[in-house]
Amino acid sequence: MTIVVRDNGAGFDQPQADDTVFQLYRRFHADKTGRGIGLFLVRAHVESRGGKITVRSQVGQGTEFTLCFKAYANENIPH
Incomplete structure (x- = not known):
């Protein structure tokens, strides 16, 4: 199963973010509230x-x- 979630918001510089996108406490927009988790x-x-x-x-x-x-x-779900 595949789920795609898309927005037309601010986005971020993906080449600059590289592999850090999913790191704990990683934030891309300092003007937005959040903790980066x-x-x-x-x-x-x-x-x-x-x-x-x-x-x-x-x-x-x-x-x-x-x-x-x-x-x-x-693996605990019956096939």
């Missing part, structure tokens, strides 16, 4: 279910997150 938690939950999350972003154009999950991500 949201994307870290999302990735942790997605990966705990056997999934993967990717991101594409461009300043002034918005951001797109793609979450991919296996059909049965948890």
Whole structure:
């Protein structure tokens, strides 16, 4: 299963962010409130279910997150 979440917001400089996008306490917009834990938690939950999350972003154009999950991500769920 694949879930795509997209916005047309401020976006961020993805080449500059590189692999730090999902790091704990990583923030991209100093003028917005937050602690920088949201994307870290999302990735942790997605990966705990056997999934993967990717991101594409461009300043002034918005951001797109793609979450991919296996059909049965948890071995404890009957097939």
